[in-house]
Amino acid sequence: MKMHYYLKAKTFFLEDGIKNNGFVEIKDGLFGNYVEKIENKSIDILDVGDCIVAPGLFDTHIHGISGSDVMDNTPESIQTISKNILKYGVTRFLPTTLTSSFDKLNQVVSTIYEVHKQGEIGAKIEGIFLEGPYFTKKHKGAQNSAYFKDPSINELNTWIEQSGGLIRKIALAPERKGALQFIKEVTNKGIYVALGHTDADYETCIQAIENGASIFVHLFNGMRGFHHREPGVVGAALSSENTFVELICDGEHVHPVAVNITIKNKGYDKICLVTDCMRAGLMPDGHYFLGEFEVHVKNGIAKTTSGSLAGSTLKLIDGIKNIYNWTNLSLLQCWHMGSLNPAKSIGLDDKVGSIAPNKKADFVVLNDQLEVLKVAIEGVIKYEKKFQKCNQTM
Known part of the structure; x- marks a missing residue:
């Protein structure tokens, strides 16, 4: 044609x-x-x-699918993700890393860049999402706390170089030493900062937003919750007008009531549906690994041996169907939560979404x-x- x-x-x-x-x-x-x-x-x-x-869907937080994971550090795994998410309507994505060593992350972002240069066989890479390693232990989830550390602009500059400038988004805990200055420097480089896996109080989160943080990673999960005397990370997310929040709408990570509360506070146009999918997506129940952690998947729900949720096996289009069934939003609004809003959250809505x-x-x-x-x-x-x-x- x-x-x-x-x-x-x-x-x-x-x-x-x-x-x-x-x-x-x-x-x-x-x-x-x-x-x-x-x-x-x-x-x-x-x-x-x-x-x-x-419009094509845009998954800005995905670790893997079909037995492959970004942290496998192979072109074949990145291409497997690209190929298989395309079948379910995803045309753009951010390959998402896990907390790991400095050297391993160097290798992984370099591999992603090489795949992007050669050309993806399915959905297109629009950048890299570094989920960690600048987190804190209390809400570590399936992140390996052995690698947690304070933010380093020198480390990030190396990852930027190794990735050919593909780093688009990074998540961190704003209570880490030097985090606020780091956020300011990073946003000045055009990289979007997300808050996650954090026990920060409300005031620290607001300071992070004032310094440039603009996204909350998988809202309600991996963060200090809301309390009427200390609103916490959730309170900062729901009360800040110009920030985006990620939601994993698989029916396990967030209750439908919490989804509706989020919509009432944020408006649908500040919500990004993501999958946080790991390698067990599109695979049968059984034993898998997410990074260095063993994960057991039963009835499509992925958990670590300690019982923590370990990503999801969600397809983004199913998240759209779920939120449509749980809310009074129009189908167009729900669809844009998986396409236009993710693009807006990382400054790409003039090109895609x-x-x-x-x-x-x-x-x-x-x-x-x-x-x-x-x-x-x-x-x-x-x-x-x-x-x-x-x-x-x-």
């Missing part, structure tokens, strides 16, 4: 609302305008019939049950389900 065509569908999830029975132009890998009619009868048309066309003119033409074709039938990256179909359930023509 030529790289100038119109996409025809029953329903479009556009950035500014839902439109029905129209066309969206795609030219040179970018979205053009939505139109109700096409005057030029000679133009190529991809007609997906009675389907929904939605929604169907709007001059953005990269990443889109997902869905049936009414939200099954993924086709996925395109920059206008090129990269995945197509063998058995179609919509009336469509090429």
Whole structure:
């Protein structure tokens, strides 16, 4: 197919609302305008019939899937993640590291960079998320506290160099020595700082935000909770207007009531749905490893031997379905929590995350049950389900 065509569908999830029975132009890998009619009868048309066309999803916090993990430090594992998340509508992602040694993280970010240079076979890498190692023990979760330390700008500069400048986001505990100055320096480099695996009090979190921190990692998990006399990390997250929060909506990490409380306080446009998926995603129950920790997966729930949740096996599209069922939000709003909002949270919403003119033409074709039938990256179909359930023509 030529790289100038119109996409025809029953329903479009556009950035500014839902439109029905129209066309969206795609030219040179970018979205053009939505139109109700096409005057030029000679133009190529991809007609997906009675389907929904939605923007590609963006997972900004994912460790692995299909038996592979970012910390395997192999190109094959990164490509396995890229290939398999594409099948479920994810077109962009941030490979996410775990707390480890300085040298191991050097190797991992270098490997991710090499994969990105050579080209991903599925979803595209839009940066690296360093989850750690600047955390504290009390809320360590499945992070290895043996590697916890105070923030070092020299270490980060090395990781930036080794990654070819791919570091996009880093999570830390703001109570660590030197953290506030570190946050200020890091944000000045264009890297987004998230707060997580922390026992910081409310005031420390607010100071971190004033110095540039703008995201809270998997809200309610791995952090000091809310108390009426000390609002804690959760209180800072829910009361700060200009910060984003991650939510893992698998039904285990966060109760639906807590999800609704978050929406009422933050507004849906400040919530980023993430998976925090580990290598057991799309795999049977059993024993796995998350970093250096043994993890047991039962009924799709991943836990360490001590009983802590160890990431998830969630597919991002299932998180969208869950939050739609738990709330009064529209499906468009829920979808944008997995596409546009994650892009906004790391400053990429001018390029990806929604169907709007001059953005990269990443889109997902869905049936009414939200099954993924086709996925395109920059206008090129990269995945197509063998058995179609919509009336469509090429």
